[in-house]
Amino acid sequence: MKMASSTLICDTEPWKELRAHVEDINKTHLRDLMNDTNRCQSMMVEFDGILLDYSRQRATLDTLNKLFNLAEAARVKEKIVRMFNGEHMNSTENRSVLHVALRAPRDAVINSDGKNVVPEVWQVLDKIRDFSERVRNGAWVGATGKTLKDVVAIGIGGSFLGPLFVHTALQTEVEAIEGARGRQLRFLANVDPIDVARNITGLNPETTLVVVVSKTFTTAETMLNARTLREWISSALGPQAVAKHMVAVSTNLKLVEQFGIDPNNAFAFWDWVGGRYSVCSAVGVLPLSLQYGFSIVEKFLKGASSVDQHFYSAPFEKNIPVLLGLLSVWNVSFLGYPARAILPYSQALEKLAPHIQQVSMESNGKAVSIDGVPLPYETGEIDFGEPGTNGQHSFYQLIHQGRVIPCDFIGVVKSQQPIYLKGKLDIDVENWRFEISILKDVATTPKPIQETGIKARLKTPTYSYIDNRMGGRR
Numbered sequence: 001m002k003m004a005s006s007t008l009i010c011d012t013e014p015w016k017e018l019r020a021h022v023e024d025i026n027k028t029h030l031r032d033l034m035n036d037t038n039r040c041q042s043m044m045v046e047f048d049g050i051l052l053d054y055s056r057q058r059a060t061l062d063t064l065n066k067l068f069n070l071a072e073a074a075r076v077k078e079k080i081v082r083m084f085n086g087e088h089m090n091s092t093e094n095r096s097v098l099h100v101a102l103r104a105p106r107d108a109v110i111n112s113d114g115k116n117v118v119p120e121v122w123q124v125l126d127k128i129r130d131f132s133e134r135v136r137n138g139a140w141v142g143a144t145g146k147t148l149k150d151v152v153a154i155g156i157g158g159s160f161l162g163p164l165f166v167h168t169a170l171q172t173e174v175e176a177i178e179g180a181r182g183r184q185l186r187f188l189a190n191v192d193p194i195d196v197a198r199n200i201t202g203l204n205p206e207t208t209l210v211v212v213v214s215k216t217f218t219t220a221e222t223m224l225n226a227r228t229l230r231e232w233i234s235s236a237l238g239p240q241a242v243a244k245h246m247v248a249v250s251t252n253l254k255l256v257e258q259f260g261i262d263p264n265n266a267f268a269f270w271d272w273v274g275g276r277y278s279v280c281s282a283v284g285v286l287p288l289s290l291q292y293g294f295s296i297v298e299k300f301l302k303g304a305s306s307v308d309q310h311f312y313s314a315p316f317e318k319n320i321p322v323l324l325g326l327l328s329v330w331n332v333s334f335l336g337y338p339a340r341a342i343l344p345y346s347q348a349l350e351k352l353a354p355h356i357q358q359v360s361m362e363s364n365g366k367a368v369s370i371d372g373v374p375l376p377y378e379t380g381e382i383d384f385g386e387p388g389t390n391g392q393h394s395f396y397q398l399i400h401q402g403r404v405i406p407c408d409f410i411g412v413v414k415s416q417q418p419i420y421l422k423g424k425l426d427i428d429v430e431n432w433r434f435e436i437s438i439l440k441d442v443a444t445t446p447k448p449i450q451e452t453g454i455k456a457r458l459k460t461p462t463y464s465y466i467d468n469r470m471g472g473r474r
């Protein structure tokens with residue numbers, strides 16, 4: 001089914017069918033849905049060590065089919081292809097949307113405006129590899145000849161949250177710990193002087209490298225913080241020290257130069273990268289390579305590229321990003337649940353929720369269609385979250401008491417870190433068991449995770465034990 005660009009999606013048949021279908025779903029109970037083995041087995045998808053189990057969504061296989069019809073009406077597949085082909089999907093700015101090119105293999109061909117952008121991407125990645133190695137092995141030194149062992153990355157929004165998330169996830173990873181030995185990476189985002197004070201406390205300008213990260217190089221908070229740290233360096237070491245102690249990441253190399261940073265020490269990215277999707281550009285790769293070494297960050301890029309390929313080629317029934325997107329639309333625009341809780345049972349994923357908050361809430365939740373027509377329905381969810389164990393002793397109470405909030409439980413099968421009390425189960429297994437036990441009223445018994453060979457599991461129970469109709473647990 002085709003949709004004229006000015007037609008609102010809510011005027012299409014698939015949308016109307018889903019609207020009518022809400023009634024059917026309201027008559028069902030998750031306990032009964034969970035008794036349907038065929039349904040539950042069909043609602044598990046695995047890719048590259050990630051298992052998505054969405055059997056606890058308030059949805060049937062019929063709901064899914066209707067959502068796939070909606071995706072067809074919205075021409076999702078066609079849009080994915082157009083995006084990867086570098087078409088100007090960003091119609092308001094008339095630009096390509098090509099963050100996928102940032103992690104494409106060296107020999108890939110991805111065109112934007114008739115030019116293959118992959119060689120440029122790799123030129124910058126090679127430059128980062130070279131620069132970060134020189135800083136890390138002491139070939140590049142500060143103004144007084146000392147090795148630069150600490151990095152302060154200044155940036156806000158997309159120039160902050162993605163890199164912070166990955167940094168937090170790597171901090172306890174065994175190989176990354178080795179790469180980071182003797183080094184510190186800090187992030188300065190807030191214009192509040194307290195954030196400046198916190199970030200320079202304990203650092204010596206002589207051994208500190210400042211990375212100013214800003215797509216536009218005009219963001220008020222970032223520029224003020226950049227001037228503040230420029231002053232911190234030059235008042236301690238003299239103005240000529242800035243060249244050795246400050247580098248930049250930006251699409252606006254002219255403004256970088258005007259600020260006083262040598263353009264040779266600027267790491268470019270491109271206007272076809274949305275700020276919130278820029279973690280795989282120099283925005284994330286430079287500070288993270290300085291801290292952990294390029295080879296570790298390259299693994300992160302490879303992982304992202306692998307999910308890109310999955311998103312591009314997997315049929316929608318097996319496509320994890322597409323399924324999660326469609327279920328969000330179902331929950332928000334049809335079932336009327338405004339929020340989504342992101343609940344990783346892993347402290348390493350502590351900063352996932354703030355990152356997703358920007359990626360999701362700055363992208364979705366629009367009041368108008370792409371053609372500027374006001375929308376008569378709600379879009380986009382309110383994302384929030386914390387590591388699950390901590391959330392259990394905080395905001396879960398409200399959820400237990402009957403407010404329906406779709407929850408994404410993220411379990412990790414093998415923790416980055418061993419437990420210290422010998423003879424106990426691995427801590428993530430404990431958490432997973434807890435999750436299984438709280439779902440016991442509705443769950444068919446999941447296979448023990450040790451047997452699945454899966455690295456991570458993402459569950460998306462819409463109401464699970466949360467719904468009062470289940471009788472509640474607490």
Ligand SMILES: O=P(O)(O)OC[C@H]1O[C@H](O)[C@H](O)[C@@H](O)[C@@H]1O
Nearest residue numbers: 156157158159214215216219275
């Ligand atoms: O990277 P910058 O140009 O400094 O922008 C930082 C942030 O600025 C604004 O808030 C935009 O809405 C964000 O998407 C962006 O990430």
